[in-house]
Amino acid sequence: MTHWLVIWIGAFVTLITFSYLVKDNPVYRFVQHAALGVTVGIALVVAWYHVLKPLWWTPVLEAFEGTRAPAAGLWLLALAPGGMWYFQLSRKWFWISTLVSGLFIGTAAGLAFKGMILLILPQVAASIKVVNPWAHADGPGGQALLASLNGLVFTVGLLTTLLYFFFSVRTDNRLLRPPMRVGRVMIMVALGAMFGSTVMTRMAYLLDRLQFLYGTWLAPLFSG
């Protein structure tokens, strides 16, 4: 059960945030900065209690106390590469930070390369669609026709969109212009779907706050 004071603060902050819709004001800006400050503060506390303390501080401490294998004490050495990051603040010693950042970038790039292969290759394979209704396992029935039509729309969309972004040939070619136009229409349809999704998301944000204001704050007040 949330404390009544928390609900009132939440309602007050929500209404102040909505006040921006009428006009920008100092109270809104205060709430905006306070929210940012609170988030950063919580992130620091969580970083210590959920990351540094259990994964670094406690193993090192326990290794020195003898309740854990001495090898855990080697985590103390992590201070050196960790501290090297802070040399980014110095112009003279900046190069020290590049040693550790290079290591991180190398590791991340290696994993990203592997990840991209595992992610993209199945996409390429999935781009090859069956457009022949007779090629479907259950024959040229209604479902097979629909699946073939779907495959045809997909293939046309894929090829024309790729053609639209193909800059190695002159685009004023009479043969290329119609499919390129189709590609542009496909892109516009996709962007339209994305814009529709954006509107839905923004509305969900508003709905969440309205549900809080009405259901959690106002309704219990009037129902006693």
Next chain:
Amino acid sequence: MLSWLGRLGRVDRRWLYLGTVAVLLVPFIVTVPMPPGRASKATRGLYDAVESCPPEKVVLIDSSWDMGSQAENYAQLECVVRHLCDRGVKFVVTSIGVTPLAPSFAEQVITPIAERAGYVYGRDWVNMGYVQAGGGAGVIINGMCKDFHAVRPTDAYGRRVEELPLLGRVRSIDDIHAVYCITYSPTPEWISFVQGQYGTPVAFGCMTIMGPSYFPYLDSGQLCGMLVGNRGAAEYEELVGHPAKGTQLIMAASFGNCMIILAAVLGNLGAWARRRRERRPA
């Protein structure tokens, strides 16, 4: 007539805000009966993954959302956790990289449902807390697949994994039946390292705005299912037979959509009328 229509395009935007708020509040005040929606292939995929979970395995939930995306992620977590509890499926929750506030938000949704279902913390479900992903989520996910305990030696409360009976049987990706990642925009590294490398089914719960970006992965079979926004949550609630937050929110959103379509039509009509008037010879 044209001058009256022309005024439509110049309505103060604040009236539109007020109108939208008024329309969206209607379903909260009065119950509006609406026909149930049919679950999409994306929603059904996640439902089937939960249904097919064998008793010796668990479902891993990456709940990486906070107040920034609770408008849609809350209902997406609530409906799936309710389904897991109804089916008696054990689950492990983690929050990788996105926001350190995520574990407390997940707890707020899961605890009441788990308690009602008689789930015992540590035996039936565990909250592993926030996992920092400094070198990218891929490093953490890859590590978790190989050795779960090495990446996260304690739960969200600092208890060691050895003290939690459920984690005794969750050591690597082999013990996980499916992964469900809920956040504003789930990282595709779950697909790369979990589905791509080990073939473990992965499902996403994302904001509506991100839905179109993930449909290709669903089409290629890399994602087994996906809940897109509150619509996905409402569809899932329909499948589980327990209408909750998602259903209520999508009902209100339908009213809002009608209002926006009306506003767009009237606004365009106004712009058309104004142009006609300007072109007309004086």
